[in-house]
Amino acid sequence: MEGIKVELHRDYRYTIDVENGVLEELERYNDTFFRYEKAVIITDANVAPLYLKHISKQISQAGCKVHELVIAPGEHSKSLAKAEEIYHHFSEYNMTRSDLVVALGGGVVGDLAGFCASTYLRGIDFIQVPTTLLAQVDSSVGGKVGVNLSKGKNLVGSFYQPQAVIVDPNVIKTLPKRNFSEGMAEVIKYGCIYDKDLFNRLYYDRGNEIKNGLAEIIHRCCAIKKEVTEEDEREGGLRKILNFGHTIGHVLEAYFNYQKFSHGEAVAIGMYHITVKSEKKGITKKGTADKIKSILEKNDLPYTMPYLEQDKVEEILFRDKKFSGDKITLVLLKEIGEAVLVKMDRNQLIEFII
Ligand code: NAD
Ligand code: ZN
Numbered sequence: 001m002e003g004i005k006v007e008l009h010r011d012y013r014y015t016i017d018v019e020n021g022v023l024e025e026l027e028r029y030n031d032t033f034f035r036y037e038k039a040v041i042i043t044d045a046n047v048a049p050l051y052l053k054h055i056s057k058q059i060s061q062a063g064c065k066v067h068e069l070v071i072a073p074g075e076h077s078k079s080l081a082k083a084e085e086i087y088h089h090f091s092e093y094n095m096t097r098s099d100l101v102v103a104l105g106g107g108v109v110g111d112l113a114g115f116c117a118s119t120y121l122r123g124i125d126f127i128q129v130p131t132t133l134l135a136q137v138d139s140s141v142g143g144k145v146g147v148n149l150s151k152g153k154n155l156v157g158s159f160y161q162p163q164a165v166i167v168d169p170n171v172i173k174t175l176p177k178r179n180f181s182e183g184m185a186e187v188i189k190y191g192c193i194y195d196k197d198l199f200n201r202l203y204y205d206r207g208n209e210i211k212n213g214l215a216e217i218i219h220r221c222c223a224i225k226k227e228v229t230e231e232d233e234r235e236g237g238l239r240k241i242l243n244f245g246h247t248i249g250h251v252l253e254a255y256f257n258y259q260k261f262s263h264g265e266a267v268a269i270g271m272y273h274i275t276v277k278s279e280k281k282g283i284t285k286k287g288t289a290d291k292i293k294s295i296l297e298k299n300d301l302p303y304t305m306p307y308l309e310q311d312k313v314e315e316i317l318f319r320d321k322k323f324s325g326d327k328i329t330l331v332l333l334k335e336i337g338e339a340v341l342v343k344m345d346r347n348q349l350i351e352f353i354i
Pocket of ligand 2: 138186246263267
């Protein structure tokens, strides 16, 4: 499959390669790695035993001195404290602007390593090697990097584009099932907001389509995110459609202290629930919510909204960074494959959630 060329500014280009087995053939990137004196591969303790040794070896063979940094897996590693630890390692290794950071892992590693690369020495190059489905279709594309604060997720960060994104769908084979489903929630989201064919492919799938056609599906998702991001790198307008299901999703995650639902599960409920409501209001074509429900079920994702107390929901909603000002933009569907942005006030928003 041809690489997806991302062109954000006239002078900034990179490629997203999506190919089964590409990590087995990293020598094809030798010219890229050769440009750097040193590379620091950042990964987590689950991914390290599976892929680190092999990748480290391949990059060294390109003539690049490799350092390895293995962090603890999980969201709590996406912190300023961890970033500071990593800066200290960078300085021990005498990293300069002609060196490279390689993020090998899921969204946590990608966001954290990308954030460190974007800030150390005011920016050193980095390459994303995403290893979860969510990271392959979402977090590694689009240039958002960052860490969490105790007050909220992703509160500190920047927009920083990688030199390349290397996606090997084969690594998804080792991913735990729940993480796979979580990534599928984002895949389903792309179908809902932008691509009826992709949606139908998932809708009519009898089990083989996703398994055998995963590379193609990931490729399509990256292409959609690229298209949307190129139009709107800093989320002025179009990029907001990527937040379909996420307003409710974020409320659910926070409401249950990030314990009950994973991000993808919360988004799954959000996509279905908001579509049920917008169908009732005549904004969305009838039958759309049912179709979404059927795909979610097939992918072992939840769709039923749990009971929520309105006061607590309001508290969560209106302290969020995206909800300042009087009007809030909500992403709804006109029909499968077509999203609309609807501005509403706080009371109207609550009606959509409760
Ligand atoms: P994650 O990075 O925590 O990975 C999930 C789990 O899978 C971890 O335990 C990890 O060790 C393990 N793992 C990773 N690859 C594996 C593999 N191939 N085989 C076996 N195990 C593997 O979580 P995630 O879901 O990838 O990413 C979530 C993060 O992404 C969140 O912090 C979220 O804020 C961020 N995110 C960022 C963006 C963005 O635009 N930057 C977009 C969406 C999400
Ligand atoms: Zn998401």
